[in-house]
Amino acid sequence: MNCVEFLAGRCHSCNQLSVPYPEQLAKKQQQLATLMAPFAEAQLLPAVASREDGFRTKAKMVVSGSKEQPVLGILNDGVAVDLSACPLYPAAFAPAFSLLKGFIQRAALTPYQVEQKQGELKLILLSQSQASGRVMLRFVLRSKNCLASIQKHLPWLQQQWPELAVCSVNLQPVHMAVLEGPEEILLTSEELLREELNGIPLYLTPQSFFQTNTAVAAALYATAEQWAEAIPGQRLWDLFCGVGGFGLHLARAGRWQLTGIEIAPKAIASATRSASELGLSRVSFQALDAAAFAKASVQAPDLLVVNPPRRGLGAALCQSVMTLQPAWLMYSSCNPDTLARDLAWLNADYRLLKVQLFDMFPHTEHAEVLTLLQKRSL
Numbered sequence: 426m427n428c429v430e431f432l433a434g435r436c437h438s439c440n441q442l443s444v445p446y447p448e449q450l451a452k453k454q455q456q457l458a459t460l461m462a463p464f465a466e467a468q469l470l471p472a473v474a475s476r477e478d479g480f481r482t483k484a485k486m487v488v489s490g491s492k493e494q495p496v497l498g499i500l501n502d503g504v505a506v507d508l509s510a511c512p513l514y515p516a517a518f519a520p521a522f523s524l525l526k527g528f529i530q531r532a533a534l535t536p537y538q539v540e541q542k543q544g545e546l547k548l549i550l551l552s553q554s555q556a557s558g559r560v561m562l563r564f565v566l567r568s569k570n571c572l573a574s575i576q577k578h579l580p581w582l583q584q585q586w587p588e589l590a591v592c593s594v595n596l597q598p599v600h601m602a603v604l605e606g607p608e609e610i611l612l613t614s615e616e617l618l619r620e621e622l623n624g625i626p627l628y629l630t631p632q633s634f635f636q637t638n639t640a641v642a643a644a645l646y647a648t649a650e651q652w653a654e655a656i657p658g659q660r661l662w663d664l665f666c667g668v669g670g671f672g673l674h675l676a677r678a679g680r681w682q683l684t685g686i687e688i689a690p691k692a693i694a695s696a697t698r699s700a701s702e703l704g705l706s707r708v709s710f711q712a713l714d715a716a717a718f719a720k721a722s723v724q725a726p727d728l729l730v731v732n733p734p735r736r737g738l739g740a741a742l743c744q745s746v747m748t749l750q751p752a753w754l755m756y757s758s759c760n761p762d763t764l765a766r767d768l769a770w771l772n773a774d775y776r777l778l779k780v781q782l783f784d785m786f787p788h789t790e791h792a793e794v795l796t797l798l799q800k801r802s803l
């Protein structure tokens with residue numbers, strides 16, 4: 426992949442870019458083999474590769490420069506770097522960013538200046554559905570000061586950009602804190618962006634998680650579905666289910682009675698909508714804390730699927746798993762280090778059977794890993 430910003434030393438996000446892609450993958454697989462070495466019984470399957478460019482279907486652009494000459498990209502040591510032409514994104518993103526710069530000028534949206542703590546527009550977040558090419562656009566603002574101007578000029582943007590399905594404003598008044606704030610203001614009649622992976626409808630919403638590499642996510646869910654076919658039982662939990670990718674793939678065969686647990690209510694609403702669209706009746710999605718749900722439960726599922734954030738399951742949830750003793754455990758992780766730590770905790774009661782790397786994040790050191798474990802006493 427050719428990247429002028431990387432070659433010029435202005436963007437270091439893809440810190441492995443100088444390594445040829447097959448070597449990157451071999452290196453990640455080797456690192457995973459080292460981490461999984463304590464679990465000698467496990468089979469390490471071949472890594473699933475990604476496209477080398479155009480795979481990242483979500484962009485997070487820091488807005489800097491001025492309202493007359495906005496820059497969309499990153500701040501590298503305080504210097505604005507324009508990443509409008511970043512080759513990680515689908516081809517439609519570069520013209521979309523150019524249109525958005527015109528929108529910023531037209532609506533006179535002053536970029537937020539980190540040093541001076543002045544200005545309004547902090548970030549632009551753009552997600553594309555690979556099924557339809559339609560997009561979801563979010564503006565992260567410091568306050569409501571320029572909300573009216575965005576609303577006034579939005580019809581112009583919609584006219585130029587027929588693929589624009591969902592548009593919202595997120596308010597983040599806090600300086601240099603987490604990227605997004607809790608308040609989201611929807612500006613379009615549509616609030617869901619429909620995606621379809623392996624024939625399963627999934628709905629992206631402004632404040633719910635969705636994997637950034639859609640093609641590799643599809644391979645990940647399809648693999649989980651395939652592994653589950655050989656697992657006996659009926660009761661299935663999908664903890665940290667997001668909009669339902671894992672659970673819905675497994676449940677579509679009709680055998681599993683699915684309980685999906687996720688902290689974000691909007692994601693649960695999306696997952697519920699997908700389930701009803703698929704005509705699945707033995708499905709329940711609930712907006713709850715996964716650890717609290719597991720701790721309060723007395724009856725274990727036959728198969729427990731978990732896909733936690735980077736921090737992993739942690740001691741409390743591992744303890745609940747050991748107490749509940751589900752026969753099978755499928756653990757998908759975007760952080761092999763916390764995965765290895767959790768597997769070590771679970772190792773007394775669970776045998777690691779399979780491990781597979783899904784290269785969700787090419788040109789970086791990050792990796793998604795799917796594992797299958799079975800209760801030792803079975």
Ligand SMILES: C[S@@+](CC[C@H](N)C(=O)[O-])C[C@H]1O[C@@H](n2cnc3c(N)ncnc32)[C@H](O)[C@@H]1O
Binds near residue numbers: 634635671692714
């Ligand atoms: C790595 S994402 C996985 C989402 C989903 N499984 C998927 O494939 O897209 C982790 C998810 O855990 C959710 N989450 C974070 N903390 C949580 C908690 N304490 N209880 C339940 N869900 C939580 C996040 O909102 C996010 O949707």
